Amino acid sequence: MKLLLHMCCGPCACYPVKKLREEGIEPVGYFFNPNIHPYKEWQQRLETAKEFASATGLELLTDENYMLRDFLSKALPAEAQDNGRCRMCYTWRLEQTARFAAENGFDAFTTTLFYSIYQQHTLMRETAEIFADKYKVDFFYEDFRPGWQEGIDISHELGLYRQPYCGCIFSEEERYSKTLRKQRKVAAKEKRLAVQQTVNDLGGR
Ligand code: SF4
Structure with a gap:
């Protein structure tokens, strides 16, 4: 299976990539995170994702446009709704990942966000399913959260920068x-x- 793995950062990719490889899947990483600010933080997470990819031999595709203004133009109106900002943020990243996967010959897509114990897992899963349907590409669902500590340990072994907040x-x-x-x-x-x-x-x- 040709799987596109959206990566929110390097540390969150540690466990999912290991797990997928154990299952016989070699994913291709995809960094698309218009939600990360300020600029230096975004740059550092991008560089860390590249560092992780290089250390583990992962193919990584990156969208290197810093989109603070676009993010704010979507986030500020969304703030008026309950949970609107995070809903918009998941929607934006998952839709782009599904679209990119479909347009570039991938069989399926998923995201390292399913590794995080802090993200809204069910909402993300429902959102991913909507875009799988819309772009006619499979959504590969796996709950990576059981590997939370293992992922942290790997990131320490690799000496990766670990961010102290979600992103925006x-x-x-x-x-x-x-x-x-x-x-x-x-x-x-x-x-x-x-x-x-x-x-x-x-x-x-
Ligand atoms: S808190 Fe995290 S998920 Fe929510 S909008 Fe900010 S970056 Fe996105």
Whole structure:
């Protein structure tokens, strides 16, 4: 099977590439990540993806356009919807991967995002299925999350740069802003209390 493996970065590719090779599949990597900012971070993740490919003998195709403005023009309106930004981000990357796979003679596509324990796995799977259907190319589904620690160990062995946040400037703020973290804690507490109140009200009937 000729498989196109979308790669969000180098470290997240460590386990999926190993696993796929064990299954007898030699994937071709594809770096397309308009969600990564700022520029130096994007450049570093791109270089790390190349470093990983070279260390492991993986063929890697890269889209080297830095697309901050395009990303913002899509992300800002999407922020108005619940979970809209990440939904848009998965949609953009998975649609491009499916289209690229179809246009370049691949049998199937998948992504290293299915390795991450932090991403929205079910949403990504549903999104990938939509574009597999649209572009008439197979979506190869595999849950790589069981190899989470193994992937981390491999990335350390290879000395790869490991990024501290998901990718976009919003996620960078969410990672480092104490104010934002505090606001989230308060919101989560309020939500818990509201649920408890509903349970109490129902029990009181
Ligand atoms: S948090 Fe991650 S998945 Fe969500 S929009 Fe930002 S980069 Fe994309």
